[in-house]
Amino acid sequence: MIKNVTVIGSGTMGNGIAHTFAQHGFEVSLVDINADALAKAVQTIINNLDRQLKKGNIDEQGKTDTLARIKTYTDLQQGAANANLVIEAATENRETKLKLFKQLSEICADEVILASNTSSISITEIAAVTQNPGNVIGMHFMNPVPVMKLVEVIRGYSTTNEVTQTIMQLAKTLEKDPVEVNDYPGFVANRILMPMINEAIYTLFEGVAGVQEIDTVMKLGMAHPMGPLQLADFIGLDVCLAILKVLHDGFGNPKYAPCPLLVNMVTAGHRGVKTGSGFYKYT
Numbered sequence: 001m002i003k004n005v006t007v008i009g010s011g012t013m014g015n016g017i018a019h020t021f022a023q024h025g026f027e028v029s030l031v032d033i034n035a036d037a038l039a040k041a042v043q044t045i046i047n048n049l050d051r052q053l054k055k056g057n058i059d060e061q062g063k064t065d066t067l068a069r070i071k072t073y074t075d076l077q078q079g080a081a082n083a084n085l086v087i088e089a090a091t092e093n094r095e096t097k098l099k100l101f102k103q104l105s106e107i108c109a110d111e112v113i114l115a116s117n118t119s120s121i122s123i124t125e126i127a128a129v130t131q132n133p134g135n136v137i138g139m140h141f142m143n144p145v146p147v148m149k150l151v152e153v154i155r156g157y158s159t160t161n162e163v164t165q166t167i168m169q170l171a172k173t174l175e176k177d178p179v180e181v182n183d184y185p186g187f188v189a190n191r192i193l194m195p196m197i198n199e200a201i202y203t204l205f206e207g208v209a210g211v212q213e214i215d216t217v218m219k220l221g222m223a224h225p226m227g228p229l230q231l232a233d234f235i236g237l238d239v240c241l242a243i244l245k246v247l248h249d250g251f252g253n254p255k256y257a258p259c260p261l262l263v264n265m266v267t268a269g270h271r272g273v274k275t276g277s278g279f280y281k282y283t
């Protein structure tokens with residue numbers, strides 16, 4: 001029985017995951033090493049609950065109850081002490097994740113499920129640093145988490161059937177539609193999405209069309225809710241670059257090589273919405 005969920009990392013994905021679990025009755029411990037980031041995450045959750053309240057999707061009591069179920073911690077040991085399930089949503093960095101899972105495996109009891117919200121890093125590799133690789137799985141939510149229906153459930157090489165079924169069922173409890181996939185670079189979502197975004201950036205880089213024009217073609221022509229360049233800003237250009245590198249290294253195929261313009265933008269600190277500028281400006 002999963003009742004207590006610990007979410008590690010309070011960035012865009014972490015706060016959305018905490019919001020969604022709390023809204024569906026789970027007790028949530030949100031952990032981040034940075035106390036300011038935790039305060040910002042709680043404010044984001046309040047803003048998003050207010051948005052749902054305004055739309056009439058929840059009432060005042062629903063908002064109060066959801067917030068009351070979220071506790072914040074800067075200490076991993078304290079935050080993970082009562083967890084039945086841990087979902088890691090820290091920075092998309094291999095070393096950070098491996099270190100965290102090693103620590104979690106020492107802190108948590110054997111039966112605790114350790115999930116990662118990674119968008120591309122190998123679940124099998126993450127599981128290999130833990131004491132119970134059968135209990136490690138990918139639970140990949142989409143942004144904005146409270147809105148998007150998909151959860152990509154990634155089976156590592158050692159993930160047990162029982163753990164996979166528990167997570168598939170849990171996603172349904174959150175009113176999501178889970179899809180089970182195997183553990184290969186980029187899984188399914190980003191193996192298909194990132195080459196499209198990279199191609200849109202190459203199209204801009206080569207001067208075929210401007211930012212607005214590229215996005216308009218994909219929005220109006222393919223009925224995408226956002227154009228690929230706006231979506232890249234929304235995901236984070238650093239995250240897009242990190243995922244493309246995983247695909248490029250994992251398959252050794254030049255078709256996944258990140259566009260030099262993307263590399264330059266990330267190097268220059270233009271990482272999209274979170275830094276106020278990417279392909280568009282944000283105030």
Ligand code: CAA
Nearest residue numbers: 048051052055057119141142143144146147190225226235
């Ligand atoms: N929290 C709660 N509710 C939110 C929200 C949030 N953060 N953001 C939006 N909403 C709600 C709104 O209240 C609204 O609710 P109703 O339908 O009940 O009215 C609904 O979502 C739509 O919002 P808006 O009307 O404000 O805006 P929109 O129609 O432009 O939709 C969007 C916004 C849902 C983000 C839409 O633009 C969209 O679907 N964009 C593409 C998102 C996408 O592709 N996500 C995947 C990214 S890839 C990823 O996450 C994984 C990875 O590994 C990189």
